[in-house]
Amino acid sequence: MDKYLIEIVEDDASIRNLITVTLKANDYRYVTALNGQTALMEAACHNPDIILLDLGLPDMDGVEVIRRIRSWTNTPIIVISARSEDTDKIEALDAGADDYLTKPFSVAELLARLRVTQRRLTQAGHESPPDAVFRNGRLRIDYAAGCAYLDDEELKLTPIEYKLLCLLSRNVGKVLTHTYIIQNIWGGSWENNIASLRVFMATLRKKLETGPDSPQYIQTQIGVGYRMIKVD
Amino acid sequence: MDKYLIEIVEDDASIRNLITVTLKANDYRYVTALNGQTALMEAACHNPDIILLDLGLPDMDGVEVIRRIRSWTNTPIIVISARSEDTDKIEALDAGADDYLTKPFSVAELLARLRVTQRRLTQAGHESPPDAVFRNGRLRIDYAAGCAYLDDEELKLTPIEYKLLCLLSRNVGKVLTHTYIIQNIWGGSWENNIASLRVFMATLRKKLETGPDSPQYIQTQIGVGYRMIKVD
DNA sequence: TTGTGGTGTTAAGATTTCGTTAAGGCCCCC
DNA sequence: GGGGGCCTTAACGAAATCTTAACACCACAA
Numbered sequence: 001m002d003k004y005l006i007e008i009v010e011d012d013a014s015i016r017n018l019i020t021v022t023l024k025a026n027d028y029r030y031v032t033a034l035n036g037q038t039a040l041m042e043a044a045c046h047n048p049d050i051i052l053l054d055l056g057l058p059d060m061d062g063v064e065v066i067r068r069i070r071s072w073t074n075t076p077i078i079v080i081s082a083r084s085e086d087t088d089k090i091e092a093l094d095a096g097a098d099d100y101l102t103k104p105f106s107v108a109e110l111l112a113r114l115r116v117t118q119r120r121l122t123q124a125g126h127e128s129p130p131d132a133v134f135r136n137g138r139l140r141i142d143y144a145a146g147c148a149y150l151d152d153e154e155l156k157l158t159p160i161e162y163k164l165l166c167l168l169s170r171n172v173g174k175v176l177t178h179t180y181i182i183q184n185i186w187g188g189s190w191e192n193n194i195a196s197l198r199v200f201m202a203t204l205r206k207k208l209e210t211g212p213d214s215p216q217y218i219q220t221q222i223g224v225g226y227r228m229i230k231v232d
Numbered sequence: 233m234d235k236y237l238i239e240i241v242e243d244d245a246s247i248r249n250l251i252t253v254t255l256k257a258n259d260y261r262y263v264t265a266l267n268g269q270t271a272l273m274e275a276a277c278h279n280p281d282i283i284l285l286d287l288g289l290p291d292m293d294g295v296e297v298i299r300r301i302r303s304w305t306n307t308p309i310i311v312i313s314a315r316s317e318d319t320d321k322i323e324a325l326d327a328g329a330d331d332y333l334t335k336p337f338s339v340a341e342l343l344a345r346l347r348v349t350q351r352r353l354t355q356a357g358h359e360s361p362p363d364a365v366f367r368n369g370r371l372r373i374d375y376a377a378g379c380a381y382l383d384d385e386e387l388k389l390t391p392i393e394y395k396l397l398c399l400l401s402r403n404v405g406k407v408l409t410h411t412y413i414i415q416n417i418w419g420g421s422w423e424n425n426i427a428s429l430r431v432f433m434a435t436l437r438k439k440l441e442t443g444p445d446s447p448q449y450i451q452t453q454i455g456v457g458y459r460m461i462k463v464d
Numbered sequence: 465t466t467g468t469g470g471t472g473t474t475a476a477g478a479t480t481t482c483g484t485t486a487a488g489g490c491c492c493c494c
Numbered sequence: 495g496g497g498g499g500c501c502t503t504a505a506c507g508a509a510a511t512c513t514t515a516a517c518a519c520c521a522c523a524a
Binding site for chain 4: 432454
């Protein structure tokens with residue numbers, strides 16, 4: 001994911017404009033909603049990364065919007081409101097908002113709070129992806145750590161070899177065509193360097209097929225491509 | 233553990249008292265610190281769930297306290313400060329604070345923001361924070377004190393070298409991409425100063441790889457990045 | 465047998481990436 | 495103003511990696 005997608009829920013055109021201009025200038029993508037109903041729809045359709053929510057909407061109470069959104073997602077919600085009473089803040093925060101700014105607000109502060117939220121998103125997503133380690137016979141790949149082992153002995157792989165091994169391992173059993181592999185490793189632009197692919201397959205095999213008796217991890221499908229087979 | 237442990241860092245006795253009384257009444261446990269040094273120590277010893285931090289401390293800058301804590305843990309930090317300038321807020325938030333309240337603050341709002349933070353902790357899984365001191369072979373890093381040792385001999389590191397070492401040590405075994413490292417050290421804005429990174433790696437290595445026979449702490453993954461390996 | 469197409473292997477450049485050194489700028493403190 | 499860390503940038507030899515090309519091998523069919 002390259003650019004963050006922000007949903008802006010705000011009925012006042014001038015403030016909405018201020019925010020959109022600011023976000024655009026700081027390399028965010030955004031969608032806008034002018035009332036509570038569309039806010040809910042947009043949130044459901046676009047799955048924004050962060051929601052900026054004004055509480056004073058024409059059609060429904062802002063706190064109700066928070067509750068509705070919280071009924072199905074934990075997407076961070078930053079409230080931007082003209083109400084500065086404690087009770088308003090508390091109600092919104094307890095309903096599920098993550099932060100609360102009062103108008104008039106500083107654009108720089110808003111950006112800082114967005115950065116805080118992003119930081120949390122990335123570090124929460126970085127925690128422990130469920131399938132972070134792949135096992136197949138004596139082969140083990142730790143995707144998170146970015147390295148591969150053969151019986152607890154680390155394999156010294158070059159970047160392309162590693163990518164190749166990951167690609168094969170993520171599709172165990174499936175045959176991957178030459179063009180598919182080439183597209184995935186080198187990116188769509190390249191053409192017809194099957195020669196290179198063969199060389200990499202050779203070195204990769206040499207590194208992980210230790211002996212003639214050991215399992216044959218990578219199989220050649222003549223005229224089609226390659227596949228990694230599940231051994232056990 | 234059903235009661236949350238809050239660390240209160242505040243030198244003003246009356247405010248500290250207000251907070252402790254409030255927390256006690258709302259079924260929290262707490263520890264207190266009156267200055268930056270003890271704040272870091274307490275954080276390292278007690279592993280609080282949330283830290284409430286006043287920026288105006290007698291012995292060191294509050295933002296520096298945030299940076300030190302962030303060098304080894306993601307424990308939520310809520311700043312409570314008399315400074316209401318945007319630049320102060322932004323500096324603190326970008327240094328790693330999670331929220332920022334300005335004095336005089338509403339006790340009820342503080343409680344609400346604490347609840348928001350708790351909510352995030354529980355849904356994130358409440359993983360146990362890392363140790364305050366990291367050990368790997370002859371290398372030892374005392375995150376709370378902000379210094380590193382090689383066999384009880386202190387390493388003289390520049391700020392960036394230290395950050396780099398912390399980043400690597402917190403991800404032992406994992407390969408860290410160039411861009412990931414650069415983002416974390418210099419902040420998202422910079423680009424393409426891989427040259428600098430290489431220079432820092434060189435100086436850092438020179439300082440902690442004492443001999444050719446000694447363990448190679450920092451390994452380079454050509455074309456990808458670097459990683460610290462676990463030695464024993 | 466001989467030719468052909470697809471494949472595996474090897475080696476030699478070409479290219480990218482790395483480590484090191486040194487020069488210069490910036491900032492803080494004296 | 496001067497000096498000393500600290501950081502950035504540039505340059506260059508060295509090392510690793512990638513590409514390319516050549517050739518051997520095998521199966522199969524004419």
